[in-house]
Amino acid sequence: MTAAHTDRPAVTPEEPVAEPAGRRLVTRLAATPEIGVIATVIVLFIVFSAASESFAGVSNLQTMGFDLAQYGILALGVSFVILTGGIDLSLGSVVALTAVVSAWLNARAELPAPAAIAVTLLLAAAIGVLHGVFVTRLGVPPFVTTLITLVAARGAALAITKGFPIDGVSETFTDLNAYRVLLIPVPTAIFIVCCVAAWVFLERTYAGRQLYAVGGNREAARLAGIRTERRIMLAYVVSALCAGLVGVLITSRLSVGQPGVGQGWELTAIAAAVIGGISLSGGAGRVVGVAFGAILLVVINTGLVILHVSPYYQQIVLGLVLAVAVTTDRIRSRRLARARRATP
Template identity: 40%
Template sequence: MKSNVGSKLKEHAIWIVLVVLVIGFTVANPRFVNPSNIFTLLRQVAVFGIASIGMTFVILLADIDLSIGSIMSFVNVVCAYLMVNAGVNWILATLITLVLSTLVGVLNGFMVSTIGIPALIATFATQTAFSGLTYIICDGMPIYGFTESFNVFGQWYVGPVPVPVIIMIICFIVGAFILNKTYFGRYFYAVGGNPEAAKLSGIRVGRVKYLVFALSGFFSGLAGIVLLSRTASGAPNAGTGYEFKVITCVVLGGVSVAGGSGRMSGVVAGTFIIGALQNGMVLMNIDSYTQNIVMGIVLALAVGFDCIQNKKQAN
């Protein structure tokens, strides 16, 4: 009973924090709630909001994926290279890069599940290797000049709503459906909560890990496509640092780093909080170095709160 009460309190508290944050920034600068600024904020959070869905699945398994930023950069450069240098149609180029990003996730799953390398090390190795490969492909220079039609993912609107926001909403709905309505989602919770018990109950833990890292790769690739379309430039460092923003969104949203606990609705709130923090600090003319300090503190507080909750539940 106490565990359920604590879980519900944790889930609703994150939304209260979001409301308080919005009120605080609005008082500090009324432009914060200006409709144009709100849509700008939503466009900004769309990229790491999409990537956070795959990371949610990974953290539910008590693992971590540090390769997200490198996958986004890799997708940026490869997709731009295919369109500009190889003359590939933008639709086909998008599909090819999404397949490649998913295969990178499968590679992570192979190292973690089949070989037994800890996820922290395996994904860090992938991050490092694909970061270097990305720079080799583009010779360290950004690639630009692709077709106007590709801008649909990052710059177009449906009425007043930016397309990236629509893509993010659809992805969150899909992520919530997977967790709440499919047996795969139940497997994620089971494996994250107790992998040995899950194995004894007949769940193929190895295959679940393959699936989770493949999904993480796919959603990272999709986030990279949206980022490329928004910036109209395939830069080799486009995704640098995004993995930490994504991890912060997920953990802040109540997904336990110990695995087996968390909801997609909390991740939505966590994503909006990070977006509000970034946007609000920019409006208040806070420099980027101070912003990094704040983000680091937020991540530490979120993980610390989760650890305290886990200790209380264990006792």
């Protein structure tokens, strides 16, 4: 018995053993904050595909692509604002207003579709500028500023239409929704382009880095010579522009300007951003996470519909997903912090 003991090679934990390549990959993945969302998306995709043949079919994927364009573009936009430490509650109402305005310009004012879209996007940008001015110059809290628009823009959409959808939108307009690029619907392609643009801006330009700095510590950013007001202004303009873009895509998808669309979408967009790891206190989170946060919501929504789960339960599931996302993020960051302390 004692001989067996001495035969064992002496273990020297002090000596660092070269980590095998596989383990290094695992530790790197574990250090990637977005890994949880991405893994969940993959797992759920496999589960739903196994549960229903039609889930992974081309036509269902394209339908999901349309939904993804709506929520995903909004989530990207609102992420800019959240990164600066603000919030944008106006998204859903701005979607409705721009949907209605683009339809009105095209069908009633008989502007050609490209012009109608351009004017609509200008309107959206103007709303963003207004938010920026309120927040930076007048010091109105972002919550209140965008709450005003949440109410007022919805009202404007209803006033313009008197509550009825505007029809007679031109074919060029609806074509936006009909075309496919390599089987990918145009709106989905637009979402992908938006993701790439947002990634380039946030990770590869100095203005993007400054946006993070403003959200991380506004006073420090200001004293380091960053024009904080411009960065905040930019975030609100991007957010409103994204809402305008989604408004245009909705009118194209429905072929009418529908004043009731977009109710509560701001919350879905914020949820996607938070699930994707955007910190509500500002200054942290990445585009990859937001994209997969939006994909996750769409996968869950569509999957539950295909499995014939009642819409009431879908809301509960979404709530649970949000809860899980937030808690795992907390636990993960705490573990990382502890691991870092243990290895000085």
